[in-house]
Amino acid sequence: MRGEYKVPGGKLVAADVEIAGGVMREVRVSGDFFLEPDEALERIDRALTGLAEDATVATMAQAVSTAVEDAEMIGFTPEAVAIAVRRAQGRASSWSDHTFEILNPGPLEPLTHLALDQVLLEEVGAGRRPPTMRIWEWGAAAVIMGSFQSLRNEVDLEVAQQLGVQVVRRITGGGAMFVEPGNSISYSLYVPGSLVDGLSFERSYAFLDDWVVGALRSMGVDASYVPLNDIASPEGKIGGAAQKRLANGAVLHHTALSYDIDADKMLQVLRIGREKLSDKGTTSAVKRVDPMRRQTGLPYAEVIERLIAHFRERYDTADGEITVAEYARAEQLVAEKFSTPEWLARVP
Known part of the structure; x- marks a missing residue:
């Protein structure tokens, strides 16, 4: 063998x-x-x-x-x-052992995106869906908090409401991210545990994002992985990743890439403290997020197309769709979990 x-x-x-x-x-x-x-x-x-x-x-x-x-x-x-x-x-297993279904449904509401992450992860874990890669596009402005972050410490809720920015919480850990339509590109990988068998959490992050580093380089960005979960270039941070693993071994790995961030609005909504910035070698949160628009010189839609094309070049893929049943389950989770005050303020 x-x-x-x-x-x-x-x-x-x-x-x-x-x-x-x-x-x-x-x-x-x-x-x-x-x-x-x-x-x-x-x-x-x-x-x-x-x-x-x-x-x-x-x-x-x-x-x-x-x-x-x-x-x-x-x-x-x-x-x-x-x-x-x-x-x-x-x-x-290796990448070549799987055929990945690619989902690109277009802009969706933030809560729907978060609920779909849980639904699709569970479907892959149950064997009802093949390994899947899903592109996210945002239908509204939002702050997406990490699962374990404090609501009051991370977000200025009054300012967020004034600016029409939704505040939501995802099922993975990590830090808060600010998104608006057309300024951020995210993707999720839903894979069986066999693909990361033997890899530590830290090594699995780099392993599952290796393809996107290659995609960015093909667009002229001198990208590299920065442990634990950042993608950066010499000009600044481009994105960050997070993971969730089920008891049956299924793994959710999602990464958010900044295309053209509105740093001023981000700083009004997020309470980014000095402690978080102290180990980043910068005194300005604006410098921590460097948009792909400037580094690639490419339109937003073309960046998405090139990301998908690069994934197809590296792995076996097939076009797919989110099923009616998966959407229905996601909307149920939005109503029963993701839109509830109990979930949003699970860490007050």
Whole structure:
């Protein structure tokens, strides 16, 4: 059995594995990485050979780390080796194992977007929907708070009401974001847990956003991933990501990209404190968000088209639609959960 894993920003690691009697009888690791000294590769193979076939990524990575403690691994890690082995065993999947349905329904109300995230995640987790990528466009101005943020500390509700800005709360963690029609592009990935098997939360963020970094670079933006969850260029922050995982393993990963932010309005609505800015190397919140409009020189609609085109180039895709039943469930969740004062003020 053979498995492969491409390290985000790094090299390809492959593993050929033979299993008998519940044990990995032979493991051969290869790839376009760099490793010094040469004989360390044989030590990696020996460290993995003889382990139980259901050994965890952590167990395998520890075995590899011990085997190469005096070696230099360039472009890959012990965890990358372990993930390649898991994929060879069929316990972890790769992008090429899935066909992603692409949804691009156009502008929707903020509450509908948030409810659809929960609905589509649950549908993928239940096996009723294939892995899916959904583009968000905003039908109204809004502040979307992270699941665990304090309402009173993050948003000036009086100003938001005066400016006609909705205040809503999503199911993922992270910070508040300010959006208006035509100023922000978001997308969600709904994937099975097997796609991120063995990846830490931190590594899974970079892994699931690797394609969008490539898409931005193809549009002339010198984009890179900044741990834990930011996408940036040398000119400033472009976007940020957040995740939610269900007990059945399904993963929601969504990312918001700023196209042409109204920084003055954002600063009126959001209470962005000095503490949040202190580790960003800037005294101005305006400098923290750099719009794609200036960096790409492309119209808003074309940026969306290019994002989708790049995703199609990298992965197997099919056009899809949100079903009538999914919309109905989303509207039910809007009424029963996302529009309620109890949900909005779950953290007062």
